Amino acid sequence: MTSESKLLAVAGEAVDVAARWLAGAxxxxxxxxxxxxxxxxxxxxxxxxxxxxxxxxRRTPDIxxxxxxxxxxxxxxxxxxxxxxxxxxxxxxxxxxxxxISLAYAEGGLPRLGVIDAPALGRRWTAGGKISADPLxxxxxxxxxxxxxxxxxxxxxxDPRARAVLTLLHDExxxxxxxxxxxxxxxxxxxxxxDACLCVGPKPWDVAxxxxxxxxxxxxxxxxxxxxxxxxxxxxxxxxRRVARELLDRWERAGAACP
Numbered sequence: 194m195t196s197e198s199k200l201l202a203v204a205g206e207a208v209d210v211a212a213r214w215l216a217g218a219x220x221x222x223x224x225x226x227x228x229x230x231x232x233x234x235x236x237x238x239x240x241x242x243x244x245x246x247x248x249x250x251r252r253t254p255d256i257x258x259x260x261x262x263x264x265x266x267x268x269x270x271x272x273x274x275x276x277x278x279x280x281x282x283x284x285x286x287x288x289x290x291x292x293x294i295s296l297a298y299a300e301g302g303l304p305r306l307g308v309i310d311a312p313a314l315g316r317r318w319t320a321g322g323k324i325s326a327d328p329l330x331x332x333x334x335x336x337x338x339x340x341x342x343x344x345x346x347x348x349x350x351x352d353p354r355a356r357a358v359l360t361l362l363h364d365e366x367x368x369x370x371x372x373x374x375x376x377x378x379x380x381x382x383x384x385x386x387x388d389a390c391l392c393v394g395p396k397p398w399d400v401a402x403x404x405x406x407x408x409x410x411x412x413x414x415x416x417x418x419x420x421x422x423x424x425x426x427x428x429x430x431x432x433x434r435r436v437a438r439e440l441l442d443r444w445e446r447a448g449a450a451c452p
Contacts, residue, residue, distance in 0.1 A: 195253065195256075197298075197305060197306055197321050198321075200253070200298050200305075200306060200321070201298075201306050201308070201319060201321045203249065203252045203253055204274075204296050204297075204298065204306065204307070204308045204319075205308055205319065206248065206252070207245045207248045207249055207252075207296055207308075208245070208294050208296055208308045208310045208317070210244055210245065210248055211241045211244055211245050211278065211294045211310070212294060212310050212312050214240070214241065214244055215237060215241065215294075215312055216312065218237055218240075221236070222235060222236045222237040222240065223235050223237055223285060223286050223288075224236070224286065225282065225283070225286035231351075232282070233282045233283050233286060234262065234282060235279065235282060235285065235286055237278070237279055237285070238261070238262055238278045238279045238282055239262050239278075240278075241278035241279060241294065242260040242261070242262045242263060242276060242278040245258075245260075245276055245278065245294075245296065246258045246260055246263070246276065249274050249276075253274070255272075256272050256273060256274055256298070257270045257272075257273045257274070258273065258274045258276060259273045259274065259275050259276065259397070259398065260276040260277075260278065260398065261276065261277050261278065261396065261398045262278065264398075269299065269302065269397060269424060271300065271301060271302075272298075272299070272300045273298075273299055274296065274297070274298055274299075275296070275297045275298075275299055275304070275397050275398045275401040275402075276295070276296050276297075276398055277293075277294075277295040277296075277376065277396075277398040277399055277402075278294060279292055279293075279294065280292060280293045280294070280295045280309075280374045280375065280376040280377070280398075280399060281293060281372075281373050281374030281376075281377065283373055284373050284374065289373075290311070290313035290314055291311075291313075291314075291372050291373060291374055291377055292311070292312075292313065292374055292377075293309050293310060293311045293312075293374055293376045293377055293380075294308075294309070294310045294312070295307070295308075295309050295376040295398065295399075295401070295402045295403070296308050296309075296402060297398075297401030297402040297404075297405075298321075299397065299401055299424070302423055302424050302425075303423060303424075304397075304400075304401035304402070304404045304405055305321060305405065306319075306320060306321025306405055307319070307320050307321065307401060307402025307403065307404070307405055307406065308402060309376050309377070309380055309402045309403060309406070311377065311380075318380055318383070318384075318406055319406075320402070320405040320406035320408075320409050321405055336388070336411075336412060336432065336433035336436075337388040337389070337432070337433060337436060338433050338435045338436060339435075339436070339439075340365055340366055340389075340436055340439040340440070340443075341365060341366065341367060342367050342388075343366050343367055343388040343389050343432065343436050344366070344367055344368045344369075344370060344387045344388050344389075345362055345366045345367075345368070345369050345370070345387065345388065345389050345390060345391065345432075345440065346369075346370045346371070346372055346378035346381055346382070346387045346389070346390035346391070347359055347362065347369055347370070347371055347378075347390070347391050347393070348371070348372065348373065348374065348375045348378050348390070348391075348392050348393065349375075349392055349393030349394045349395070350371060350393075352393045352394050354393060354444070354447050354448055355393040355394075355447075357447035357448075358391065358393065358443055358444055358447040360447075361443045361446060361447060362391075362443065365443070367388075370387055375390075375392045375395055375399040375400050375403070375429075376399065376400065376402055376403045377403075378390040378392060378403070378431075379392075379400060379402075379403025379404065379406060379407050379414075379431055380403060380406065382407050382410075382412060382431045382432055383403070383406045383407045383409075383410045383412070388432055388433075388436065389430070389431060389432025389433070389436045389437060389440060390429075390430070390431050390432065391428065391429070391430050391440045391443075391444065392428065392429040392430075392431075393427075393428055393444070394427060394428070395426070395428070395429045397424045400422075400429055401424075403431075404422060404429075404431075407431050412431060412432060412433060412434075413430075413431065413432065413433065413434040413437045414429060414430075414431045414437070415429070415430045415431070415434070415437045415438065415441060416428065416429060416430075417441065417444070419438060419441060428441065428444050430444070
């Protein structure tokens with residue numbers, strides 16, 4: 194069994210390779226096209242996934258790599274790397290800086306560690322091995338505890354239910370932010386840029402690296418049932434436990450309002 198510290202070092206090395214390549218890539222790599230799902234993709238997404246996957250297979254041959262651009266569907270392996278080569282492709286393709294390279298290691302259906310790099314911001318975040326067994330015991334004392342006082346990030350706004358949630362949050366939250374990258378919404382919660390976030394329809398690679406980062410800061414990351422988030426949940430809410438639960442309540446109300 195490879196230690197988490199060694200896995201985190203491998204993840205950092207892999208993201209280094211991706212970030213260096215992207216720094217030298219020309220504008221032609223950022224031209225967007227549409228996948229059959231309707232989502233945008235660029236040649237940079239595909240090339241970063243190839244580069245990172247190749248390194249991970251050399252360094253950790255026993256751990257499969259699940260990447261957004263090559264995943265064929267089905268259940269996740271018990272142990273795996275989860276890679277979103279460019280989280281926020283729509284931002285990246287338009288020259289906006291809010292996108293990131295997101296790589297996580299997951300085991301037993303739970304994200305254990307991760308690296309998120311935002312090349313255009315010159316920032317990187319790592320997480321792993323520091324999560325409290327009792328998140329309530331370490332919750333930040335200054336974490337916002339009321340939705341009406343919270344600045345909330347919302348991603349997944351292409352979903353009709355997310356649009357209904359957006360209407361509710363405009364009325365009930367202090368402010369709403371639409372950053373367009375789930376990994377960076379989770380970074381925002383961990384860093385305090387935003388107080389909470391709601392990710393609608395998250396894929397494992399969208400959020401796996403950000404989940405341990407938020408939890409290391411003593412904040413909650415919950416799934417649709419109100420328990421700690423696990424892969425397969427149709428929604429993720431992060432922030433103080435109280436505000437995260439309020440966000441899940443609004444998501445439920447939005448579902449009832451959608452035809």
